[in-house]
Amino acid sequence: MTTDGCVPIRSSIAIGKKVLVIEKRDHIAGNCYDYIDENGILVSKYGAHLFHTNEEQVWDYVNRYANWYNWEHKVVAKVEGDLLPIPVNITTVNKIFGLNINSEEEMKTWLDENREPYLNPSNGKEAALNKVGAVLYEKMFRHYTKKQWDKYPEELDASVLDRIPVRSNYDDRYFSDTYQALPEGGYTKLFDAILDHPNIKVVLNTDYFDIKDQVKGYDKLFYTGPIDRFFEFKHSLDDKLEYRSINFASETIDAEFFQENSVVNYPGNEVGFTRIIEYKHFGNQASEKTTVVKEFTTDVGDPYYPVPNAKNQTIYEKYKADAEALTDVYFVGRLANYKYFNMDQAFKNALDLFKALETTPESLIQEAI
Structure with missing residues (x-):
């Protein structure tokens, strides 16, 4: 179950549907899952998730299930010993080139x-x-x-x-969207609220493919996993769709803070990890110690990102044709659409699908979403 799956689920039950959520992992919220660690810090198990949007519909929807606090995300990159703003802006160029723009x-x-x-x-x-x-x-x-x-x-x-932003001013915010925020208490709490309804049943530690022959009589099936797995890799005999995963190396530091920013990127090849996240910065959390996580991307492990290039797109188009031929199965989210979505895009993708599928009067649909 992912961000993408929760949205049509909650919208559907609001107009009288009953929903069964089948989740392979031992927790809800998919890759957005967060929890309080041994240092008393709210951390994300699968990497930091930053919410930003210009979509009023999406912003209204997520505010139904959580209170949000403003968070204008900033990222710096360690380049030749200096911490430089990302996106590239006036400060970045001045430091690298010794200029005075x-x-x-x-x-x-x-x-x-x-x-x-x-x-x-x-x-x-x-x-x-x-x-x-x-x-x-x-x-x-x-x-x-x-x-x-x-x-x-x-x-x-x-x-x-x-999609890399470049700024012609001093703006060092990673995003420039109208709404930039994080949910109070974390994303798990948000998705727990979305799923909190008597018409929704959640089954954890269950792989859909282990029980798919038992899942019958449904009106619609929303699938959020890798699209090639759904079709038993039928088009991948020679070339398989590529995905990237991430290994997270967590460490407790006996200090108030480890780095000056929540996220520091390491764009050089002198280290193997891509970035270090220090979760204590998010929400200005207080703790005697701090938790840092180094991220190493890999081909092994749970798939997180589709790899966008011409070869993979050609393979995906074959699966997409198979998906479009089905009348009661709908493919939602990054892995099922083999496409990178920001969080707000994932919500919008699911909300748009819900509106397209339902024949309920518009007034009830708007109430549901």
Whole structure:
């Protein structure tokens, strides 16, 4: 069960449906699962999840099930001993190049003079060069991409690096959306509230594929796992869909804080991990010690991210055709759609699906969602 699955579930029960949630893991909330660790700190088991959106419908929906506090997320990267803002902004460029840019106009001029223009970037490398030029590409994106995806940018679709924001001012927020917040008490509490209804039954520690022959008589099935597994890898005899997983190395530090920021990226190849997260920063938590987590991406383990390139897209299109031929099964979320979704996009994807499927009067649908 993922973020994506909970939304149509809760919306459906609001118009009289009964729902069975089958969850492979021993907890709800999918990759958003968080808990209080031995240091009394709220940590996320599967990496930090930051909520940001410009979608009023999504923002209204999530506020039904939790109180939220403002959190404008900031990320820094450790480059040659310096901590530099990400996204690239005036401060980033000044520190790396020893410049004294101090206006938006000067920054735009610098970017225009240093980037390598590509009208339609064909891969991640061209997308990054088009945005920031060769030096910043090498120092901040090339090796990080290799660690994250086990592929260099030229081996990935342009969309992977094209979504990297670049600022022409001093704004060091990672996102610029209207709503940027975190749920009070964590995401598990949020999803617990969504699932708290007598018409919803949750079964944990159960793999759907172990019991699928027993799951009968349903009106609709919402599947949020890897799409190729649903179809028993029928199109993957020669080339399989690629996914990336993450190994999380958690450590207790006997100090008030370990780093100055919640997230510090390590874009160079001098270390094997991509970033260090210090969860104590989120929500200004208090504890005598602190918890830090290093993230190592890998091909082994639970799939987290689809790997976007032409080969994988060709394979996915075959599974997509199989999925569209089904009349009572719906594929929701990152793994089922083989597409990266931000959290708000995952909610919107599910809400849009619910609205498209239901023939209930519009007034009741709006009440449900």
